[in-house]
Amino acid sequence: MSEAKLEFLDRSRAFWNPGKTQDWQDMGVDLVIDRREGYYLYDMDGQRLIDLHLNGGTYNLGHRNPELVEALKAGSERFDMGNHHFPALARTALAEALAACAPSPDMTYTAYGSGGGEAIDIAIKTARHATGKRKIVSIVKAYHGHTGLALKTGDDRFSKLFLSEDTVGEFVQVPFNDLNAMEDALRGRDVAAVIMETIPATYGFPMPHEGYLPSVKSLCERYDALYIADEVQTGLMRCGEMWACSKYGIEPDIMVTGKGIGGGMYPIACVLIAERCGGWLKEDGFGHISTGGGAELGCIVAMKTLEIVQRPEVRTMVRYISDFMRVGLENIMAEYPDFFIGIRQHGVVMGLEFNHEQGAKPVMKNLYNNGVWAIFSTLDPRVLQFKPGLLMTQADCEEVLRRVEIGIGLARDEVMGAQVYRRSA
C-alpha cells in the first residue's frame, strides 16, 4: 500500500467513519476507489477492479455512462433541482415515462424521494393512508433502507443501534418463502401492506419458491392488504424484464425503484402508485414534502436511464450475459464442488453460495486480489452477491470468469485446506 493511501485511510478514520474504514482493512480489502469508468474501478494505488457489486444495480449501465453524463450535462444547461412545490416539467415527464413502463396499467402516479429509503417511507405512508391501517409485514432479514419507517421493516441490527426499532408491534416480520407464516400475519385484516423485495438482495438473493410471490399477492388481496414491490435492486432489466415482479406474475399496488434509476449520476428514487392507492395526493398533495426528492436533474438522468434499458439490444445482452456467466460458473462449481455449492440466479441477479458460514468473505478478498470486486451478502455471508452489469461486454465476462475461477480456488484452499481436489481437470 502506498504512503498516500495509508495517510488517506487515517484521515478517513479520523474524519469520516472509523468503524467502516477499519472493517474493510480487517477483511483484507484496502480499496479506496478513485477513477471509475464503465465497469472498471481504479483503486487510488492504481489497481483495476471489474465491478460486480454495482451498489445494488446503481451502476447497472456502468460507471459514468457517457450517455448519462451527457444527459446530466445537457440537462444542467436548462434545469437544476427545481422547486419541489410546483408542477415541474421534468418530474411530470419522468412520471409519464414510468407510467408507460409500469408493471401494472393502473399505476398512474409517481411520488419522489431523494433515495430508496425515503421512497420506501413514502410507499408505507401511502399504503397506510389508502387502507387506514398501520401494520406493515416484511420478511425476516428484509432490507429496505435506513430511514424512519424503512428501518423498522428490516433486520434489527440497524434499528436497535439507534434505539429505533419498532416497539408497538406495527412492523411484523415473517420468514421468506413461508406462506403459512404470511397468512397468519395477514389473517387479522389489520395489515396495511406487505413489503417485499422481489429477490431479497442483502439477504444473499434467496430465490422465491415457485408460486410464493403470486400467493403472497393473493393473500394480500384476500386480507385487504396492499402489496408493495421493492424493485430497487431487481428492476430495470436486471432479471431480463423491466421489473422482476412482472416475471412472477405480480401486479403490485405500489412499487419502489431507486439506485439504478439515477444511473449512478444523480440520486433519485421513485414510488409508483396505483391510482386507487394515491388518495393522499388528492386529499393533501403537500402531505409528503421533499426538497431533494425528484430533483429535476435526476429526472432527466432517470428518463435517459429508462430509455437505454428498454432498448432491444439491452434485452439481448442481459440474456447473453446471464447464460454465459451461468455456463462459466457451473464449470467453476464442478471444479470446487466441496466449496462452491450453489448458484442462485435470475438474470444478472446472482448469488454464489459457499460451503462455509462466512464463505463469501474469503472469496470476496481473493477476488479483490484478482481484480474483481464483488461483495458478500451482509445478512448471509455464505453468499457472494454476483451482479454483472447490463452492458457488460463479452470480453469482460470472460475476464471475470477467468479471475473468479482463480479467486474461488484460492479462497477454497484458505477455508478448506490446500489439498485441492479437482473433479474435472
Add this chain to the structure above:
Amino acid sequence: MEPQVRTLVDISGSRAALSGRADMILERALWAAEVFRRYDRDATMAIVDAVAATAHEHAGRYADWAVEETGFGVAAHKKIKNELTAHPLVDFYRDQDYVNSRIDESSKIVEIPRPAGVIMALTPSTNPIATINYKILISLMTRNAMVISPHPAACECSVDAAHKLAESAIAAGAPDGVIQIIEDPTIPLVEELMGSPKTSVTLATGGSAMVRSAYSSSNPAIGVGPGNAPVFVDSTADIDKAAQRIVESKSFDNSALCTNESVIITLTDVDSRLRHSFKQAKAYVCTEDDVDRLRRYLFHNRGFNIECIGRDAHWVAQECGIRVPDGTLVLLAPITQIGVEEPLSKEKLCPVLAYHVVKGRGQAIAQARAVLRIAGAGHSAAVHAMDEKVAIDYASAVEAYRVVVNAPCTQGAAGFQTGLPPTFTIGTGFFGRSSIGENIGPQHLLHWTKMAYNSDASEAFGNYYGLDAGFAGPLPEAPSDGVPGSNGYVGRSHSTSAEANDASSVTRDELRRMIAEELRAVLKH
C-alpha cells in the same frame, strides 16, 4: 389520459449518444458471434438453408418493393438477382467447409477456421436486396454476426428484408443479434460503426466516398470501387452473338449492376457489321445530335445526373428528347474520343452504351486502359473474340481483375453466366485501391489458425481425424429461479456431469451436498 414518453433534453446528436448507440449494436453482435462460433457445420448450414429459402420465397416481393422505393431497375430482373443470391449462391459454396478443421498430412498442418466476428456491411441502393441476401448468407456460412447499414434511398425495403432474414435465422437456431440492420443510417453513425474496435471488418459495397471512408476507418475493410467496363469486340468475334449478349447484359436491370458494359471498343472493319447487329438486337444507334443531348442530360454542370440510374432506355430517351423505336433496349452512343474530354466514357449506370471505333487492336487496348483510368480500375472488362491471343493480350493489359470472354459482362463478371463465384461485391484489388481482387465470398470472412508441426521427419504428425474444435452449440438458457413454469437449470451443454443427468430423482442441491460430504471424508485421510 395516456402517458406520453417525451424527450425534454435531447442529446441524440451528441458524440456520447452516437458512440453509445453504435457500441450497443456492435456488442450485441459480438455476443452473437461469440455464441455462433460454437455451432457445428450441420447447425450452421441448417440456418444458411433456412435463410436462403426465405430469401427465395420473398424474392419477387422485395424486387417490386426495391424498384418502387428507389426507382432503379427492372423488377423482373431484380427478382432473378434476388433468387440467384439465395439457393444458387449457397449451392455454389455447399461443398466448401468453413466450420471444420482441415488436415494437410503432407505439410503436417491442421487449419482451424476462425470467423472474423462482427462484419459491418454497407449495402447499395442499386441492388439492395440481392446484396443483403448475399452478404447475410456468406456471413452465416462463416458463423459471423453482421450489422447492415443500408443505403438511405433503399432503406425501407432493406430493413424489412433484413428483419425477415434475421427472423428466419433465429427460427432456425441462430443466436439472437446475428443479423442486425440500422434503421436510420446516418453518416456519423455509420462512421462510428465502421471505426469501432468491435467491428472486425467492413464489407463496403456502394459509392466511392463510402468505400474510401471504410478504408479510412482504421479497421480492416473490403471495399469495392465503381465499375466502368470497357468491352472489346474483335474481328474474330461472332458479331451477332456479341451484339445480342451485350444488349442483353446492358439492359439487364437497366444497368443497375456495376459490372455492366460501359464503352464498346471495336475495329474499323467491324464497325458497320456490329452496328447492324446491334440494331437487330434492339439497340438504337444515336445520331450526333442525340449524343449531344445524352451528354448534356447525363453529365450536367453539377456532375452525373443520378436521376437516370437504373432507368430504361425509353425513359432516358424521352428525358433527352430523342425519338426511339418501340422495344428499344439500349441507346448506343458513338463517341470519337475517350478520356477527360468525353464524359460519356465514364460509368453511366443506365442503358446508355458508349461506342468507339479504333484503327487496330493495339489502339483498342490503349483505349480500354484509358477507360479504366477514368474510373473502374480493378473492376471488370469484357472481350468478344475467337482468337485466344487477342483475348489474352487484352486481358493482361487492361487493369481489371475479371475479364469476361464471349459472355454478357453484367452477369458474367458477377459470376452468374461464367464460372466465377457469384457475388454482389466485386473486389477491385490493388488497381482499384482495395485489399482483395477476387469476387468476394465467404472465404474472405474468416482466417485460419494453422497448427504447424515440426517438419523434421523424426517428429510424427498427430492424428486429428474425428477431433472437432469443441462445438458446444447455443448457450443453455440461464434459470429464472422461482418463476412459475421455469424448471430450473438444465444447462452444462458440454462436459455435462453424468451424475446430474442420471440421477433425475435427486435434486442438484442434494447432489452437491452429497458430493461435498464425500469429499470432506476423503480429504480427512
